[in-house]
Amino acid sequence: MKIRKIPIIRRELESIVINLMALVAIIFFIFPILWQLLSSLKPAAEVTANPPIWFFTPTLENWYNLIFEKEGFHYLLNSIIVASGTTGLSIALGSLAALGLSRFKFKGRDSLALDILSFKMFPPIVLAIPLFIIFQAWGLKNSYIGLILAHTTFNLPFTIWLLRGFFMGIPNELEEASLVDGCTRFGFFWRILLPLSGPGVMVSAVFCFILSWNEFMLASVVSSQETRTLPVFSAGLLERYVADWGLFAAACILTVAPMLVIAIVSQKYLIKGLTYGAIKG
């Protein structure tokens, strides 16, 4: 008996250590967000208190200031318009391109698909300079359309790549059968291919939305006061209201809250998309 007992105790100890280490890791990754949320609910004087104040009476002062006086709501709306527009446009164009790259056979098809993916790797600064000049000339600089087009440039390649992978997974027999039954090519795409690739479309849409929402450099270059998105608005706050840290905290939470919701709700899709390239290869 004695001989068996020692390993059991050791096993127990190991389990405790594993769980403790995981707990420490989680605290490290989550704490900054939680602290920012607490700060946004503190009265102005207590945000910058040293030593920090852990227990306080929550107030909505910062949130009132952000939403009503600084028009935070207007920028939230801008962000929603731009991110939704980008997602819609990317999925519409991306699914058609993916259709071409997965259903039609032509020479160099696979390497063309990889070439398209390489545009995902574009550093935004390469796009920012020409887009700034081009949009200025075309009068698109201060419009939603300009911003949506700019965001589509870097979202489209990844969308095509993801959707193509999903379209390839749908057997050719289905297409032949539907054509025999008198369905048009577009009918097949619309009625059969898209509904069957539902999860793939979801993965792409979630990614487009997040990437567009979080984008900063292009948005700061091609937007004006009117069309500014939340990240640009937040960065602007830092310049104008130098020490209002409670206000910054509220702006931070307002900007990331939708992302947190999306991350938790669509966790399954996110992990699928994130690990897609690595696991396939």
Add this chain to the structure above:
Amino acid sequence: MIISIYPLFYTIFISLHEWNYLKAYIPPKFIGAENYIKLFQDPIFLNTLYVTTLFTVMCILIELILGIGLGCLLYSERLKWKRVIRSLILLPMMLTPVIIGFTWKSLLNLKWGIINYFLHLIGIKGIMWHTSLTQALPTMVLIDVWEWTPFVTLIIMALLSSLPTAPFEAAAIDGASKWQIFRHITLPMLKDGIIMIILLRALDALKEFDKIYILTRGGPEHATDVLSIFGYRIAFFHGYVSHAAAASIILFIIIMILCTILFKLIKR
């Protein structure tokens, strides 16, 4: 396709001209490769290349080590609440990079930042973080590690779950220790996945802009001046669009080389 390619050619076109956007009355003049030659004679630009490389290498190294450790830890079947932990750990990389910059700027504040307060409790004083010449770049690496280690962890976990179980069982029966199993079985099997992670992270880290822009704008004294920050400053503050275009083309070439290697791996 056209939306993506057109800007690239336009950038190359501008990079071969002399053009200051703020002096628009002077028309662009073709000067060939002179912008590139000037860049490589500019000590600030050379420093930029050095800083970018250092940042990328440090980020990848630390993220890989932490990510592999954490991935193995979270994969362990003895861990409780796996699902909850996995969704919590996903959060940092979903956040807006600008906001991450903001958040850390207030956490690291010298007068009242909570991190210095914690360090003060355990007796460490006087860390200047992003305001110090020598600590600025490590601080940026720390923040990037916070943001992207979960990504490495997730991929490692996905890779681990796709491995066959037979070799592990055989090794355990043969009496191999945990470390031996990890060193001689797990790591070699993860090799391809790890190379993929290195490339993906390198492609991203080379483009780093948002967090550094919010925290230091490349300062103090160019200590965190990465390529994207350099290009942005030259183009949109000083107006030397052509100069910045040349710098961004150089970044683009570096990235495309890494990209080609990555694609060779995907195809294999």
